[in-house]
Amino acid sequence: MIATMAAALNAALRDCLREDPSVIVFGEDVGPLGGVFRVTDGLAREFGEERCFDTPLAESGIVGTAVGMAMYGLRPVVEMQFDAFAYPAFEQIASHVAKMRNRTRGRVALPMVIRIPYGGGIGGVEHHCDSSEAYYTHTAGLRVVTPGTPADAYWMLRQAVASPDPVVFLEPKRRYWARGEVDPAVPGTPMDRAVVRREGTDVTLLAYGPMVQTALEAAEAAAEEGWSAEVIDLRSLSPFDDETVTASVRRTGRAVVVHEAQSFCGYGAEVAARVTERCFHHLHAPVLRVGGFDIPYPPPALEEHHLPGVDRILDAVARLQWEHA
Amino acid sequence: MLPSPQPLGLIDPDGKRTAYRGHPLPPPEVLRELHRRMVIGRRFDRQAGALTRQGRLAVYPSSHGQEACQIGGVLALGPGDWLFPTYRDSVALLTRGIDPVEVLTLLRGSWHSGYDPYRYKTGPQCTPLATNALHAVGLADAARRRGDDVAVLVLMGDGATSEGDAHEAFNFAAVYGAPVVFLIQNNGWAISVPLEKQSKAPTLAHKAVGYGIPGRLVDGNDAAIVYAVVHDALEKARGGGGPTVVEAVTYRIEAHTNADDPTRYRDDEEVAAWRRRDPIDRMEAYLRGNGLIDDAALDGVRAEAEEVAAGVRERMRADDHVAPAELFAHVYAEQTPQLREQAALLAAELAADADVDQEVPA
Ligand SMILES: Cc1ncc(C[n+]2csc(CCOP(=O)(O)OP(=O)(O)O)c2C)c(N)n1
Numbered sequence: 001m002i003a004t005m006a007a008a009l010n011a012a013l014r015d016c017l018r019e020d021p022s023v024i025v026f027g028e029d030v031g032p033l034g035g036v037f038r039v040t041d042g043l044a045r046e047f048g049e050e051r052c053f054d055t056p057l058a059e060s061g062i063v064g065t066a067v068g069m070a071m072y073g074l075r076p077v078v079e080m081q082f083d084a085f086a087y088p089a090f091e092q093i094a095s096h097v098a099k100m101r102n103r104t105r106g107r108v109a110l111p112m113v114i115r116i117p118y119g120g121g122i123g124g125v126e127h128h129c130d131s132s133e134a135y136y137t138h139t140a141g142l143r144v145v146t147p148g149t150p151a152d153a154y155w156m157l158r159q160a161v162a163s164p165d166p167v168v169f170l171e172p173k174r175r176y177w178a179r180g181e182v183d184p185a186v187p188g189t190p191m192d193r194a195v196v197r198r199e200g201t202d203v204t205l206l207a208y209g210p211m212v213q214t215a216l217e218a219a220e221a222a223a224e225e226g227w228s229a230e231v232i233d234l235r236s237l238s239p240f241d242d243e244t245v246t247a248s249v250r251r252t253g254r255a256v257v258v259h260e261a262q263s264f265c266g267y268g269a270e271v272a273a274r275v276t277e278r279c280f281h282h283l284h285a286p287v288l289r290v291g292g293f294d295i296p297y298p299p300p301a302l303e304e305h306h307l308p309g310v311d312r313i314l315d316a317v318a319r320l321q322w323e324h325a
Numbered sequence: 326m327l328p329s330p331q332p333l334g335l336i337d338p339d340g341k342r343t344a345y346r347g348h349p350l351p352p353p354e355v356l357r358e359l360h361r362r363m364v365i366g367r368r369f370d371r372q373a374g375a376l377t378r379q380g381r382l383a384v385y386p387s388s389h390g391q392e393a394c395q396i397g398g399v400l401a402l403g404p405g406d407w408l409f410p411t412y413r414d415s416v417a418l419l420t421r422g423i424d425p426v427e428v429l430t431l432l433r434g435s436w437h438s439g440y441d442p443y444r445y446k447t448g449p450q451c452t453p454l455a456t457n458a459l460h461a462v463g464l465a466d467a468a469r470r471r472g473d474d475v476a477v478l479v480l481m482g483d484g485a486t487s488e489g490d491a492h493e494a495f496n497f498a499a500v501y502g503a504p505v506v507f508l509i510q511n512n513g514w515a516i517s518v519p520l521e522k523q524s525k526a527p528t529l530a531h532k533a534v535g536y537g538i539p540g541r542l543v544d545g546n547d548a549a550i551v552y553a554v555v556h557d558a559l560e561k562a563r564g565g566g567g568p569t570v571v572e573a574v575t576y577r578i579e580a581h582t583n584a585d586d587p588t589r590y591r592d593d594e595e596v597a598a599w600r601r602r603d604p605i606d607r608m609e610a611y612l613r614g615n616g617l618i619d620d621a622a623l624d625g626v627r628a629e630a631e632e633v634a635a636g637v638r639e640r641m642r643a644d645d646h647v648a649p650a651e652l653f654a655h656v657y658a659e660q661t662p663q664l665r666e667q668a669a670l671l672a673a674e675l676a677a678d679a680d681v682d683q684e685v686p687a
Contacts, residue, residue, distance in 0.1 A: 061493035063459075067460045074467045088489070096456060103437040107442060108443070141656050243662070
């Protein structure tokens, strides 16, 4: 079927609720309203108030109660309404969700999914557009994944709910309405693996979530300039799929990592460091980062200047010391 | 819903039955058990303090003075019930039946938690204040959703009630009708900060009312009233009656931990006054005064406490060696390739160290 990413996520939640009676879905406005992005549309009606429900307005409360519920054998899938509104839950996430298994020497697992719509590009006012992935990837014990296509949205969410580990599931909100083929009958690639979205030979573009589409457009434009760009959709930000990424960069000898988030101490810094450590003798140029500026997320009228686009990616590709090729 | 203006009590500081008749006095065998556990708990606590001075524990937050709260609360739990303790609650854990050495795992620093939460229906000791209250509410609510006959008791300090998670836990519990009892051990101090800098509520039990939860104010040095009120609240919770907040007014006789210096913020007279309200002395006086215990039985209890202490002393002499490879074992359900690499790196470092050690002439 052709579906939007939001519809694919909705279908994934519906199938999880149907197949596993321990799955419960809760958060702010996820009940009768179906979530502000309609990702939980119809679930309360179909599965009842006991399986899909609205909580009081308190993010730490949502995640903290999910910890206790998971301890008792439920599989909570909770929604944080927006990236920046997940911050009140950070203590529960960093101090308990991520650490409980380790703290208890493997005795208490916390299988749960924390869904967070993230990133900009939708004209959102302050606090609705943060790229907060690095806070979570810096926290050992969490799996952090982000789909770039509707098909991945469906399958990665299914896998996240089935995972024995807690998963921070970052949903690129500007791609919620992007359409693509989703086949609930054909299992997707495991969520902890990166995939090559477009093959190329000269340079590897590493992107995830909202930037996958942008990187693909940049690769198209690069082809016109004579560069053959490979595009990798990282999918799993933590753990990182070194194998797929390293194999690509060793072949192409050049890499650019692209994200919306501020570059300083951003996720791309880790990617650039890892790629450099593992591919140094194959590299013709330093790994470059294309990210947002090191500023608080800008107001809607100015966000286009902040968000990396095709041109900024192409500029980075152009700087990869082709004269030494 | 409002708590009583004065803390409820069944046995006064002199070991006399109070005039309060709102709760029946627990039966003699329960009173004797409360007493026995308090004597053992106090002795264990003293032993843990000694182990800290000997460097066998990294840190120890004492339960001295708070035995009535911890033991009254824990003994009130039913067979299917859960407990969510804090770092302060070693004596509660001992009373829960957890191996004392496993109680001390966190504090001796060999791992973050020593016991199996499922075996004892007890969450790990929780250090981030008030965060355990939400876990308790979540577990209680999960049990309610499943239709299980389970209630949950969560322990928290007076300082912890200022945290946002305490507020969220009270509110979620009320809205969900979760079978949970919040037992606030108001020991007067949060490290160096007295209660009056923590809250302007008439009492901490009053806070409950704002959430639509009944608040109960009890004498936290009277094990009988703590047991009776918590027992009632748990029963009510299991029956679908929702949460209760119980504030038990008590006192932290020792420093916050061995690393603290209470002379910088409180007077000895205050401590002395609370020593006169000791929870064990008053229970002993009541039991003796009413012919419920004799010298032989008392000697028996004290001997048992000595035995527990000796066992802890002996077993804590042995090092609790944890293989360094375990650092990488429980981060995820399955080790990631990155953690496998890092485990190999550490193993190589250790092997190299071992080689160097062998080269040193004997
Ligand atoms: C979120 C958080 N902030 C600060 C601390 C540091 N800390 C540990 S114990 C403590 C005092 C807590 O007082 P109270 O809740 O009254 O419990 P008590 O230690 O007296 O039993 C503080 C500030 C902490 N553990 N967690």
